[in-house]
Every structure is written in C-alpha cells, then in structure tokens.
Amino acid sequence: MQPRNMSMSGVVDLAAVKAAGEAKAKAEQARVEAARQGGGAAVAPSALVIDVDEAGFERDILQRSAEVPVVIDFWAEWCEPCKQLGPLLERLAVEYSGRFLLAKIDVDANQMLMQQFGIQGIPAVFAVVAGQALPLFQGAAPEAQIRETLDQLIQVAEERFGLTGIAVDAAAASSQASAPMAGPYDALLEAAVSALDSGDLAGAVQAYKNVLADDPGHPEAKLGLAQAELLRRVQEMDPQQVRKDAAEKPADVTAQIAAADLDLVGGHVEDAFGRLVEAARVTAGDDRDAARVRLLELFDVVGPDDPRVTKARGALARVLY
Secondary structure, three states, rough: OOOOOOOOOOOEEOOOOHHHHHHHHHHHHHHHHHOOOOOOOOOOOHHHHEEOOOOOOOHHHHHHHHOOOOEEEOOOOOOOOHHHHHHHHHHHHHOOOOOOOEEEOOOOOOOOHHHHHHOOOEEEEEEEEEEEEEEEEEEEOOOHHHHHHHHHHHHHHHHHOOOOOOOOOOOHHHHHEEEEOOOOOOHHHHHHHHHHHOOOOHHHHHHHHHHHHHHHHHHHHHHHHHHHHHHHHHHOOOHHHHHHHHOOOOOOOOHHHHHHHHHHHOOOHEEEEEHHHHHHHHHHHHHHHHHHHHHHHHHHHOOOOOOHHHHHHHHHHHOOO
C-alpha cells in the first residue's frame, strides 16, 4: 500500500482485489453459512479488542474487514492522549457488542504501517471496511463525538457493504456486565478518597501514586492524582501574592503557572488554559516546556471529554508547532 493523503470524505483502497461488491458478497455468504450451521461461533467480548502488528495486518484487519468494520487505534506508550483515548475505545468496542472490531497498533513497533497510513500524529483512528481505509479522527476526541462517528461508520458499513458485525457470546457478555468492578487497587483508591475527605492531601497523592506505579494508565488514579496535586499546590499559596506576581511579571512562567492553578481551582477553566497557552507562546526552552507540562496536567484535572480541553489542545499545538 502506498502512502496517501487522506480526508474524512475519501476512501483509500488498501487492496485492489477487495472491491466493495466482492466484500459485500463475501459478507452475505458468511452470514448464510453461519445461519446454516446454527448461527456460527460467537466470540467473547474480550475478542472485540485485538493487538495487531505488521505480520498480522492482512489476516486480522483486511480479512476481518469483510465481515465487520475494523476500527484501528494507532497509539504509543509515551503518548498521554493515547492513554485517555485507548480505554474509551476499548469500552465502546464491548458496548457496541460486535458492531465493530477494535485493532490497536503500536506505532513504535510498527513503523511501516504508520508510514503506509500517512500518520502524522497520534492518537490517530482509522476504520477499514471491506478492505478500504477511512480516516476517522485524530487526538483524544470527546466521547459524544466518537460515538457519533462510530454510528455513522456502522451505518455506512451496513448500507453500502452489507456488514452487520459479528456475533458476541451473550452469556459471556452478560457475565462480564454483571461482574463486580472490584479490582486489585480498590483498597488504595478508597484510601486516597478517605485522605482527600480528611484533608490529608499528601496521603492522597501517595495513594494514587502507589496505584500508578503498578498501572501507569489507570484512569481513576490518574485523575485523582492530578486533582490532589493541584489542591496541594494551591493550599500552600498566598492567593493575593500569586495574583500580584502574575500581573506584574507576564513573562515569568513560574508566576503564570501558579496563577493558572488558582484560576482552575476557582472555576475559571478557560482563563487557566489561556494563561498557560500564552506563557508557552512568549517563552522558550525549559520555561516553555514547564508551561506545556502544567497545561497537560490541568487537562487531566478537567478531563479529556471537556470541549474546553479540546479547544486548548488545539491552541497549544498551534503555539508549539
């Protein structure tokens, strides 16, 4: 496959032999055969999310796309937005119950696929339907927007290519849905919440860090740590002095970072984000990086689905790149 420039309205042919009509015929044949054999083998919910590499691309994505839309999540371990988007896509794959298959591709280990799809930044999400690739979105988009995109993808796959998805083991799905959510970190998370309630911010920070030391991508611990660290920083401030320093020293990144923390705790989310974007714009080197890092931390506090975060991410990208 040759690299192409892709747009939301374009479809890129991944294999000339996989024309839409042929794929639709194969899908219809597969459904007829499954019905003849009593419905075919249903998959467990866990099989709806798969890790794919270059060697398995043909089998796991191209071939499977003849029976079910395959959504590809291009990610990397070092990518913070990927850690927000990945669990959301995995949850939706199970919730949509076989209407699409989620394939996760680590770009660090699969550079060729990254180049073939023309990936410029991650996370990047594509779909493959009947052997044809369609770019969906880039970045950690809000859940509502992702759901709308998936609904449109499923509709197109069914209406144009006759793909109705794969059967999911109803018993396994029911068991998974009814299973308690208890996990190995429950005690630590409860300790963190108790510490927050009692005003022990240092204890809460340590409890969340204990979870993240073992599971760096744990969403609840990551959010809790960001909130606890913010509250601890603000607790030690003199608000009047912080505001005075920020007003008198607009190019002092330390002063602007402290004021942004106060802005956020006071509910002035857009002011906090705008202050740090501006600090990144007028500084360079370590100062610019400090503003960028604090802004990303505040994104974690507010949450990736908030439209103000999406807007500020775009503003930061324009400043940095």
